Amino acid sequence: MSGSLLDAGAVIGCPHGGRVTPATTSSGAVRLAAGAVATSAHSYVVTGCPHTVDGVPSPCVTVRWTAGGTGITVDGAPVLLDTSAAQCFSAALVPQGPPVVQTAQRKVTVR
Template identity: 60%
Template sequence: MQEGEEQEEELEEEQEQFAEAVADSDTQRSTGRGLLSTRSGTIVSAAATLTCPHGGRASATSGRPAAVRVDGLPVHTASDVFAVTGCPHLVDGVPHPCTTVRWTPQPGGVLVDGAAALLHTSAAQCFSAALVPQGPPVVATALRGVVCG
């Protein structure tokens, strides 16, 4: 078997293990494209739209390959680095935009390569460049989904 085929087979196996782990953690159904719903929250993939509380767009900037995908898109984990662009936040007329998002998922959840998978209910905070807390991010789901279980 060629190396590319072996990697693809390993990825498929990891995805199956992830799906089983999610099923074991009381998966109910998908509520949106790239999002699997569990009793404790919805797993966030790259299909979700993440914004700061002021409307700036948050996106993962990690360069690592995705170990697990939902609807073909990577599942976000606590080890991903999120940058915010386009935040219009002002304090006394001076720009103080959100620049990063930091997530603090609860322990005991689903792990992807040893890092906690992010849920829409995971604790998170947007920060300015000076590391001033600016409020929690907004996670918006996509419209389509599939039923699991």
């Protein structure tokens, strides 16, 4: 798997326009452009998702990432790339689509 390394400054959204932000960060031992490198150990939350189902609000509230294949880890957790598999979920844990990575650190790529 190849792609650009994600850090705390990456601009990520849910498929409905909500904003994805890290809820937890690492110790910050590995930093990229002053932001902690994102790993599968981080938790991500979604705010501002306007998604509804049949007129009932069903916003995305969390993102689960599946990092794999790079062999690169930080503090024992696989790093996240802009190509890493992920899924946004509602509060009822209903899958609502993959997040959209709008901006990632392009200076570091993994091949």
